[in-house]
Amino acid sequence: MPITYTSGEQVEVYRFNWLITLGVPATALFLQAWLPHQFPSFALLDLPLLVTIFFAISRRNPISGLLTGGAIGVFQDALTGLPIGLNGIAKTLVGYAASSLGVKIDVENAGARLLVTLVFCVAHKVIYFTVARGMVNLTMHWNWPHELWSAFVNAIVGVFMFYALDRFKLRT
Amino acid sequence: MESVLGRYKNLIVLACVLVAQVLGLAVQVKRTTDTQSTRLIRIWAVSSITPFEKVLNWVHGGSWNLWHNYFYLRGVRAENRELKAEIERLRLDQVRLNEDAAQARRLQALLAFKEQFISQTLPAQVIGSGGSEQSRIVYIDKGQRDGLKPDMAVITVDGIVGKVLKVFGSTSQVLLIDDQSSGVGAILEKSRLQGILRGTSAGEVVLERIMTDNPVQPGEEVRTSGGDRIFPKGLPVGTVTRVGNGSDLFLSIRVRPAANLSKLEEVLVVTKLVEQEPTQLQTGPVRAADILAQRLPSVPDKPAADAEKPKQDAPAKEAANPAAPSPGKTNPTPRADVTPNPRSDSITPISPKSSGAGATVLQPATAHGPAPAPVKVADPIQPVAPKTKPAIPPARATEPPAQNGPQ
Numbered sequence: 001m002p003i004t005y006t007s008g009e010q011v012e013v014y015r016f017n018w019l020i021t022l023g024v025p026a027t028a029l030f031l032q033a034w035l036p037h038q039f040p041s042f043a044l045l046d047l048p049l050l051v052t053i054f055f056a057i058s059r060r061n062p063i064s065g066l067l068t069g070g071a072i073g074v075f076q077d078a079l080t081g082l083p084i085g086l087n088g089i090a091k092t093l094v095g096y097a098a099s100s101l102g103v104k105i106d107v108e109n110a111g112a113r114l115l116v117t118l119v120f121c122v123a124h125k126v127i128y129f130t131v132a133r134g135m136v137n138l139t140m141h142w143n144w145p146h147e148l149w150s151a152f153v154n155a156i157v158g159v160f161m162f163y164a165l166d167r168f169k170l171r172t
Numbered sequence: 173m174e175s176v177l178g179r180y181k182n183l184i185v186l187a188c189v190l191v192a193q194v195l196g197l198a199v200q201v202k203r204t205t206d207t208q209s210t211r212l213i214r215i216w217a218v219s220s221i222t223p224f225e226k227v228l229n230w231v232h233g234g235s236w237n238l239w240h241n242y243f244y245l246r247g248v249r250a251e252n253r254e255l256k257a258e259i260e261r262l263r264l265d266q267v268r269l270n271e272d273a274a275q276a277r278r279l280q281a282l283l284a285f286k287e288q289f290i291s292q293t294l295p296a297q298v299i300g301s302g303g304s305e306q307s308r309i310v311y312i313d314k315g316q317r318d319g320l321k322p323d324m325a326v327i328t329v330d331g332i333v334g335k336v337l338k339v340f341g342s343t344s345q346v347l348l349i350d351d352q353s354s355g356v357g358a359i360l361e362k363s364r365l366q367g368i369l370r371g372t373s374a375g376e377v378v379l380e381r382i383m384t385d386n387p388v389q390p391g392e393e394v395r396t397s398g399g400d401r402i403f404p405k406g407l408p409v410g411t412v413t414r415v416g417n418g419s420d421l422f423l424s425i426r427v428r429p430a431a432n433l434s435k436l437e438e439v440l441v442v443t444k445l446v447e448q449e450p451t452q453l454q455t456g457p458v459r460a461a462d463i464l465a466q467r468l469p470s471v472p473d474k475p476a477a478d479a480e481k482p483k484q485d486a487p488a489k490e491a492a493n494p495a496a497p498s499p500g501k502t503n504p505t506p507r508a509d510v511t512p513n514p515r516s517d518s519i520t521p522i523s524p525k526s527s528g529a530g531a532t533v534l535q536p537a538t539a540h541g542p543a544p545a546p547v548k549v550a551d552p553i554q555p556v557a558p559k560t561k562p563a564i565p566p567a568r569a570t571e572p573p574a575q576n577g578p579q
Contacts, residue, residue: 063186081307131197
């Protein structure tokens with residue numbers, strides 16, 4: 001069973017150095033803008049989303065999670081040509097949900113992380129498309145195979161990325 | 173009350189943050205129609221990301237150039253030979269194309285067409301992307317300081333790329349033609365059908381607004397129509413890859429862009445366009461003397477001292493091709509008793525009625541240099557209407573003023 005239910009006292013809450021708190025999202029945003037230019041297939045990845053999920057499930061604090069997600073999302077929107085707030089809203093909700101989930105379940109093992117990231121990637125896409133079509137009236141087509149494949153690739157990358165970022169965790 | 177706030181603190185904060193973002197989104201959507209101002213958050217985001225992109229591109233490009241220009245030179249000699257042969261072939265093509273272009277200019281001038289020419293471009297390097305599948309934009313390393321403005325066309329040697337969307341200090345955001353919010357006036361090269369080129373959410377490029385009863389074949393070239401007032405007419409856009417029935421009465425035409433939009437490195441920003449009507453000099457209303465000179469052995473001019481001077485100033489190229497008149501050369505006062513030199517500038521009648529019988533008041537039609545006073549020519553010359561197709565085109569069309577035509 002990859003996901004185990006634990007009580008609030010059993011799960012560990014982590015914090016991060018301010019340098020990591022700022023540097024990791026900034027690096028993710030930079031790579032998200034730079035890598036697709038060099039390697040177009042990297043546009044499939046959403047590194048800022050993975051960072052949002054990682055910080056949210058590590059800190060296990062909904063307010064911290066939603067603020068982190070919102071800030072990263074707004075910054076990511078600023079780099080696109082689309083209205084600012086599309087990623088902001090989607091990542092705010094994902095950050096809130098991921099940190100809320102992190103309070104209730106232990107997501108320290110690879111299987112749990114894969115599943116959680118997969119679900120949140122799909123959820124992020126659904127929220128993004130809903131807001132983009134409903135509020136901004138953007139013409140977007142939902143393509144299930146593409147979205148699922150994208151979520152799966154992000155989840156795989158996320159598992160490795162989370163293990164790399166684990167070493168920066170500080171126990172509270 | 174406090175217990176309620178404490179209990180639902182997380183949800184309240186979440187609601188506040190979401191409401192703030194939704195409001196922000198709503199404000200943007202409302203404002204996109206009436207302002208071009210750039211949000212501060214965009215400037216901050218772009219300003220903090222693009223310097224790193226520039227540095228990494230510089231390092232990446234430098235190491236790549238070092239390898240390719242200094243170490244990996246295998247096959248360069250053979251390639252050089254092939255390129256030389258290609259240049260020879262292209263020179264021959266160029267001669268033919270110059271003739272075609274000159275003919276096209278003459279015809280355009282006859283019909284008083286105005287044409288846009290690219291007169292100035294600025295090379296720029298692509299340093300990053302928007303990082304989103306939904307927004308197809310790239311960043312270039314030139315901005316306001318380099319004279320860039322929104323809505324300038326961005327092209328490559330292969331074809332059009334997009335237009336400048338937002339301009340920052342030293343960088344600019346370019347909206348690619350495969351973005352769903354872009355629109356380019358396009359024309360099919362063979363069938364001359366005009367439509368609108370748009371991007372789709374899947375990153376494809378489609379040509380819209382072409383009726384289903386029009387025959388369009390895959391493989392047909394698509395070019396800019398100039399109707400969008402951003403791209404000059406005639407630039408390559410892409411090739412039709414698939415034609416199907418779309419919505420309503422319109423065809424769904426899929427186009428493969430001529431420029432590789434996913435691997436853009438260097439682009440050209442069109443910073444200046446000039447719109448001009450081909451000058452009369454290029455068409456040259458034909459004088460009777462010119463026609464005669466083509467058909468009969470010409471009578472050489474009596475050498476005049478002052479007539480020799482401009483010839484000395486003329487470029488060496490013209491000396492090799494004496495039939496082509498110099499753009500800057502004005503006609504010395506023609507002598508009434510001598511057959512006008514067919515090599516001199518053309519003359520346009522201005523008012524046949526103003527002169528007496530058997531004499532026509534003429535003035536040089538050249539756009540360059542000061543126009544001498546009208547002179548009287550003893551020979552009665554049939555006036556040629558300026559917009560009438562000449563019976564015989566000038567023996568040698570003068571090269572147009574130096575400019576970079578549409579590629």
